[in-house]
Each structure stands twice: as C-alpha cells, then as structure tokens.
Amino acid sequence: MNDAHPTHYDAVVVGAGISGALVAKQLAARGHHVLILEAGADRGEDAATYRSYHTNFQLTELKTPNSPYPPNPSAPSPSVLDITSIAAGKPDSNGYFVQRGPNPFGSNYTRVVGGTTMHWLGTCLRMQPVDFRIHSEFGRGVDWPLGYDDLAPYYERAEWEIGVAGDKAENEFHGIHFAPDYDYPMEPIPKSFSDRWFEQGVAGMKVRLNNGEDKVLAVSATPQGRNSTPRPGRHKVGGETAGPYGSAGNTGPFYAFQGQRCEGNSSCIPLCPVQAKYSALKTLQQARQQKGRVELRTQSVVSKVDTDPASGRVTGITYKRYEFSGAPVWEMKHVTAKVYVLATNAIENAKLALASDLCPSSGQLGRNLMDHPYVLTWGLAPRPVGAFRGPGSTASIPSLRDGRFRTDTAATRLELANWGWNFAANSPYSDVQRLVGRDNLFGAALRARLRDEVPRQVRIGIMPEQLPSSVNRVSIDPAWRDSLGEPRPVIDYSVDDYSRAGVLQALDVTRAVFARLGIEDRSVVDPSAPGYVTLAGRGFVYFGAGHNAGTHRIGLSPRDSVTNVDGRSWDHDNLWLVGCGAMPTIATSNPTLTMTALVLKAADSLQRELEGA
C-alpha cells in the first residue's frame, strides 16, 4: 500500500520534548531530514491547543502538573494522583505505572508534544564540579565519564537554547565557575521579597552539622528558563560569539510559543499564560525553520526498535499510529533512517529499549532510576512576605549542596518557594476551608484572617541527592500492558538511608532557620501518607520532584554503562539514547539543564556521524 509519507530519513527521533526538539533542530540546521515520532495527541503544537490546556487547567478543581492535558488512554501519562502506599507483594497498578515499591515512585511526566517541559518550573541549575566525581571524592555513587569543564561549553549552549535568565555571580559557589567572556542570555529574574527576607534573615548564620562540619548559610538566585530582559552585548557561547538574545515576539497564531517577558502570573507550573517560561514548543518551532526538513508525526507510539542480530545495528522503527485516543485500533507503520535517537524521558526510553531487547551488555538498562525525593516544610512568617507572587521559586539556599558530610549523608538543596503552602497544603484554597470549617469564621473576620495569614506563608523544599542503585529500576512484564498493547513501566523504587539522612540533616537546618527568623512551623507529617519513611525513629513524607533520571547512563565502558559519553549505544552503532536517563548521578540540581547539555553533546556526535566526519 502506498503511504503518503516518506519512510526513510536521515534521522528518526522518538519523542517531541526538549531533547528530541534540540536534536532535530541541530540536524535540520545542517540540512538533514528528520522525523520526530511523538506518542501524544495530534495538533499539540497549535496555539489553539495551548489555549485549551490553559482552560482545562483553570476549570479543573484538582490542580496537578498534568491537569491541563486530556487523559489519553492510547499514550497514558503517570499522574501524581495515582500514588498510594504499596503493600508487600501487591503492586500498585492504579495508574499507568505498576509500582512494586517498597516505596512509591512519586514522579510523573507528560506525553504530549513538548513533553514534560509543558509542566516544568524552568529551574536551570548547573551541577557542581564535585558532583561529577562523587565516587572518587566520597566513595558514593559513580563518577561521570566527563568533568564540569568538559561539559561547560555545552552548559553555555544549553543556557542559550533555553534562554536562561541568570546571574553568574549568584551561582559561583562550590567550585561552579563561568568563562569570563560568557554570560547568561538574559538578566536574572529578580529575587522575590520573600527571598530577600530570607537572605537578610540568614545572613552570616552558621550551622553545625552532625559530622562536626560548620556551614554558613547563604541565599542564591536561581537561574531559570524564563524570559526577562535580554542581556546586551556579545558573548562567547560554547566557543561561538552570540547575542544579544533575540526578541521572541508574539504576533500571529504562533505567538504563544515564543512568549513574552515574565510578568508574574504566578502560574509557572504547569503553564505560563504568556509563555515566558521555556517549553520545547519554542525549539520545535525553531527546528521547523531550519533548512533541513523536520517532520513531526503525532499519535505515533513507537512499539519496537528493530535490530540486525548479526551487526547489532538498528534496521528500523515500528510504531503504532492511532486515529482516536482510547480506541484499541491502530495501524502498524515502519520507518528507517541512517541514525536513530530515543529522546523520551528516562522511564519511557528504558521501557522502549527493554521492549526491543536493546543494549544488553552492561545489564544497566532500566536500572539506577533516580529522582529527588522532595520533602516540604512550611510555616507562618512573623510578617507578610508577599506569598503567591512571582515565579514558583526564584532562589535557594545551596549551602548543603556540598560538604564532607557527603560520605554518609546526601547533599540537599533548600528551595525557597514563593507560593506559600500551595504545594504543601493546597493553599490558598485549603485555608478558606480550614478557617470556615474548623475555626467557624465568615464574612469580614474570615477575610481579615486570610489577609493576615496567606501573605505570611513560607515554604522550603528539600531536594536530596539520590544515589544510583541497581534495585531502583524500570522493567517490563508481559502481564502489564496499556490499551495499545504496549508495556506499562514496572517500577521498583526505594529511598535509601543516605538520602533519608540528607533530608533529616536539612530538616534540622530548616528548623534552625525557622527559629532564627521567627517562623512558626506549621508543617504536618502524616504517617499514613504514601511517601512516609523513617530513619532512626524520625519520619517525614517525600514526594516526587518529576526528575526521573539514570536509566541508560553514559560511561566509559560497555561493562557498566548503556551508552558512551555522547549517548551512543555501546551495543548498537547507529542508536543514541538521550534525555535525563543519560545521567549517571542526579546531584542536587534540577536535571533539565545538565540533560540539555548532554543532548547538545550527543547532537554534535550525531552530526559528525551523518556527515562522515
């Protein structure tokens, strides 16, 4: 039968998120013909669809990161609402994931055009140089096959692709450094009032950790993928001169994806109404402007990566094109290319590779699943601090991101939140319920209490490093399939004592900060919550941070890694795996920026491969 589409390309990329879009953009810029296969629904790149997401979110009562996106049984996404406690021997299969525990994996992702950048916050932190060698330094985890300075030019390019607003000086700590002729493309998003209040409050504050180490706390502004004001002048970015960062205007039906400046809508997660926040839709639009052709095929769920058993080379990709979401009807299709790139998130990449029997040599495929088990602590400040204004978080306390304690206690980043108890307690909605239902307030008294309390809400998020572990893994099981007959990810996950110790250390520090600033601790720890865990008799509740990583790590040897440092599979010469799955460790920075740097490095090697260099 004749197919309207061509079936052979220079490159086939699986996944229309940030990784896939960047690979497509770079290859197409060199004139190559790229096909992107995306499981999510058709028309995901239209402005009207973006608006409908926004409406969905506004009209829904339970606001979660995935609530703008219509449920899609043909390409299901995990939801944070599916998470329950897991009884031994009884997997939790409420949602898309099949969770075998012992602890629930609390994170999710979004299977739509644009991927999980459709609900991320936009935090763009670099890893610290020491994070690349935690095994050598602390005897924990693994070392990366490259160092900070090797990745630095790619960090620069990544920051310019995303359009990061940041201040170098605020981020030069624990050995993080920037080239003198480099700068972020945009001026920093200002610290919020609450950030500055914390900054003044903790200035010079010294804490003694359990190992006897002293730390002086400081507040650092967070670099973020959010339009502010382009930095004037020219800069060296990854060796090339660039700048100033171009205006991304907003006329015509595509305005939405280029975005305006951040204007403080306080709605970064999931969606910025003015698209000030970066999403992969921006890069996808740019990819389609390049001289090579970029074709995006949606509602196309990749089912199998076919290989030649003799050479190991990938011979094609088989995918299922469904016409109607939820209907168990699809058409099998096949495409071929010179090179193949799996560019979905860490869990889907591993799932697809496992289902295709790829990358067997190291035995590491699907293993080392990591996240930041994210712990919230919240309280009432003695004065209004302007809660619910500005982006979700604009600063953090990085003081615990490194220290000698890392031999037996996880490093943590203390994220200062701007939206009061929103994530912690569904404020401000729950405040109304509480004051009406429990305190019997109404009318003027209710308004006065809300006006008094809500602007005083503060929250600190604790993000501990999680180490790679072979028992934290994604696997597949023929018993568990979705409506297209594709495997559902089966997840084994636990939060180990190392990470728990890091959280407890950070809780001690946040308590000291609360005491010093006169913040009344209002945190609630619910022992029946699915994410409740303990260490030495002290319990806390963790959530997923959405930072799925580690399932196809890069490395120096086929014995202990799935791909080489460029994301090229050791076992399949023309296959690349890119995305957060490539990260050998997760450190204490949100992973997207480091992932993007690795993707750009992989794209360089794909380009060399296609051009025979």
Added chain:
Amino acid sequence: MSMESERDELRSLMAQAIRIELTTIPPYATAAYTICEVGQYDRIAPTEVNAEPLEVIRQVMIEEMLHMTLAANILNALGGSVILNQPSAIPSYPCRLLPSGKGPEVRLRRFSRDQVRVFREIERAPVNFDKLSNGDCLRAETIGGFYHCVREKLRALCRTHRPDQVFCGDPAWQVGAEHYWGAGGQAFAVTDEASALRAIDMIVDEGEGADLGGRAGDGDPVPGTGEEDVAHFFKFNEILLSRYYRADDHLGSPPTGADLAVDWSAVHPMRDDPRAEDFAHLPEVHARMLAFDQLYTGFLLALHEAFNGRPERLREAVPVMIKLRHEAMALVRIPVNDQGETAGPGWTFRPIYSTPERAS
C-alpha cells in the same frame, strides 16, 4: 524652508504620530476586555469561547504599542521631546483618528461588528499616495497616507542636510530591546536615516500591509517561526469574516485560512464611551472608574519619563498595564442600569496629584 523649520515640522508630525498610535490603543483594549472568554451555555461546564478574536485584537494592540515606541524613538532621534504629561497631548473619546479630522470617529465601545468595522477602517491602506507626497501631512486621510508623507519629508531632509544635523537627539534616550522586549516585535534605536525609515516601514507594514497593494502579509516573519504575519487591516477583517487570512491572500478575495470562531453574543454589554462623570449617581462605580483613570494617568506619566531620557522606567510600566487590564475587566462586569449595561474603563487623563476619593 530652513533646516531647523523643516526639522521642527517633522518633530511636530512625529508627535502627531505618537498621538495617533496612542489613540488606537484604548479602543482596542476596551473591545478586547469586553469579550467573554468563557461562556455558560446549556451545558454544565463553562465553555471556552472567543479566545481567538480576543487574541487577534490583542496582537494588534501590542503592535500599536511597539509602533508608539518606535515613533517616540524617531522623535527623540530628531531631538524632539515626547509629551505624555499634558491633557492636550492625550486623546479623549470620542475623537477623530487623524489631525485632518478624516478617518473614522474613534469611540470606546464593546466588541461588536460595528466596532470591529471601525477598527478595520483605522487600519485601511490609502488609495492614492501621489496626492500626498510632499504635501501637507496633516491633511492625510489615512494612517498609511500620513506616514507615507512623513517618510517623504524625512528623506527630503536627509538629502539636503548632514545626518548629525537631522538626528541630533541623545542616543541614550532611545528605547531598545533591553527596555522593550517580547511584545509585538523588536524595538530598536533610531539613530540615522536608515533606522528611521525602517521604523516607519515597520509601522506601516504591520498596519496596512507590506506592499500596500492589497496583499495580506506584513512582510514580517513571526519571530521563531518563519511564518509571515498578517497586517492589522486583515486581522480585523478575519474577525468579521470568521476566517483567518494567509499571507498571500489579497484584499477583495476571501481569506483562505482556518476557521476563526466568533461568538458576538458572548460580550459584556458595556455602555458606549463610559466616563466616570456619567456615573456620579453610583458612588462605588464612580470611584472605581476614577481609580482606573488614575492608574492610566500614572501609566502615561511613567511612559512620559521613559520616553524622556529614562527608558528603564518602561519596566515599571509593565505591571501597570496588567493592572489596567484587571481593572478594566472588573469594570465591564459591573451592571449599571436596568438594561444590563455595564460600566467600563474611561481612559481619561486626570493629572491629580492628591489621592482620589475612595468610596468606603
């Protein structure tokens, strides 16, 4: 005429240009803010309506803001000064669009077919240019004709005089991308003939169309997409015809793009040309409308400073625009009479330096 008097004439023409651009913004904003985005029909869940016409008007409106900024850059480059702190410099409605008194009467009215037809007239391209060249620009009958005439005068001046005589303004007063970004396109400094002509061309192309010969496209790629944008005249016609234009469509033939759904009934019935004075019998509404005017006045005063040597003040003006939107959208939801008509934003410049009275 001497160099000075020719330059003075151009300065006063650019001051007129700023006024013309400013004149269009409150009516466009008012129409946009009277649109209901979510309608409640015979279904349980509210339904999204009119997001598209709202978006189309918003796009035009923010391009007018860019045009006003570029016009201010030209005036400052010519060594003139922008005046936005005098009542005489600020339009009050109803008014005429052009100094000649020609063109449609501009009013503050709710979103309706009639009002969108007026908007379309505002953006209509001139029929005959030759009549206007080197003539009296103040007699121009369209915005495009006005700018065409100004452009000719500017070129004539540059032919006979040194650039540093013509462009004698302080370059530090120019508003560039570092101060104005991401709304309607790229603001750029005007320092010479080439950049001044580029600014005029951008204003005209985005309004009436790139070739002024009836093609819809404005010659301007949508940043980041490579798609060509459509000129304002056509954008308003899109709403009237319920169908998007494509760049290669022409005046006189129907648009060939996708559907553009418009629900003319999902509109807040704002009373025409609302003014605070008309609502003195409703003290709360009156106070709220005065508060809106106060906000608008403060905004214009900030713009005045921004265009008079403090371009960084634009940054502070952005949140005020958002406040204006919120306040306007609140006003058009307040019913004021038995017919169900609502209050609305009056966009009246009231330079009062004391705090206005507030209803308790």
